[in-house]
Amino acid sequence: MIRILQVVNNMHRAGLETMLMNYYRNIDRDKIQFDFLTHRPEKSDYDEEIVSLGGNVYYAPRLYPQNYPAYFKWMKNFWKEHPEYRIVHSHIDAMSYLPLLTAKEAGIPVRIAHSHNTSIDRDFKYLLKQYFRSYLTKVANYYMACGEEAGRFLFGNKKFKILPNAIEAEKFIFSQEVRMRKRDELGLNGKFVIGHVGRFSYQKNQKFLIKIFEQIHLKRQNAILILVGVGEKEKEIRKLVKAKNLNKYVLFLGKRNDVNELYQAMDVFVMPSFFEGIPVVGIEAQFADLPCVFSDKVPKEVKFNNNISFISLMASAEKWASQIVGKEYVSRGINKMEIKNSRYNIKTAFSILENYYFHFQT
Structure with a gap:
């Protein structure tokens, strides 16, 4: 051995x-x-x-x-x-x-x-x-x-x-049943759910994400942002959310062992990172056939699903918001075999x- x-x-x-x-x-x-x-x-x-x-x-x-x-x-x-x-x-x-x-x-x-x-x-x-x-x-x-x-x-x-x-692809493949159960459990029925999974850190750029969500909420009053993870910048982000009066619309879910199911509950996954290698969460989100909006600092190599968009970090929060809102009604679960055959x-x-x-x- x-x-x-x-x-x-x-x-x-x-x-x-x-x-x-x-x-x-x-x-x-x-x-x-x-x-x-x-x-x-x-x-x-x-x-x-x-x-x-x-x-x-x-x-x-x-x-x-x-x-x-x-x-x-x-x-x-x-x-x-x-x-x-x-x-x-x-x-x-x-x-x-x-x-x-x-x-x-x-x-x-x-x-x-x-x-x-x-x-x-x-x-x-x-x-x-x-x-x-x-x-x-x-x-x-x-x-x-x-x-x-x-x-x-x-x-x-x-x-x-x-x-x-x-990753273990089978755990993340889209399920309408899991989606409905998880949304009901989290009180997300009837909501437009923006999701983000990542350590609260400089790299993950959650400060800009809150600015983006502020613009999304102006366009969609039913929008909810769920943040999964912990980290050194969490207190700072919580203060920013409070300062923008978004407390009711941003859920801090902490460290979770059901992330695979949380992807099912989301409508769009957003990653405005300053830098990445090949983000595992970006791969997981794609296996869940979840529409994704990544920063242009995320390597294009991560993409294996057509529901992915890349946008410059130089673009305004409003432009990011428009891109994200445009993915609100994208159908999911139609490319299961293509996704399973991914190199990831x-x-x-x-x-x-x-x-x-x-x-x-x-």
């Missing part, structure tokens, strides 16, 4: 983490087993399932600059205690430099850096991340990305392999990763 060490920040229910679990559930675990190295002290949403599937979860120190001496010491001991790992696969973009540097020093032969984005969050580690990004190819020796743009962003001219951000269906995509790992054993 091959044991692969997957390096992440945590294993909460977010896009990258959910994608990894989709692959983990579908690979042949008699031949390939995943273990996870996280960088948070607390347990994550998927930890129990990982253990139930035969995996291990390790908790490394957080990747704060003040922790680096302790981190390198911890990682040095980790590699000594776990000689079973010959393949390490890191998913933390530019920050992958740190764990892969320790893996290189420990003599780990296969060190995979995986790009999941096309830009870098402007947080307090922004300059450090830019530095690590420039040296990442010095410590990794194999490269993977969710899409072409994400690969070029992190690896430049290096050759990389694309792994689709595949985990039932076919999982073999890509299996074969990739097997390659290193030959």
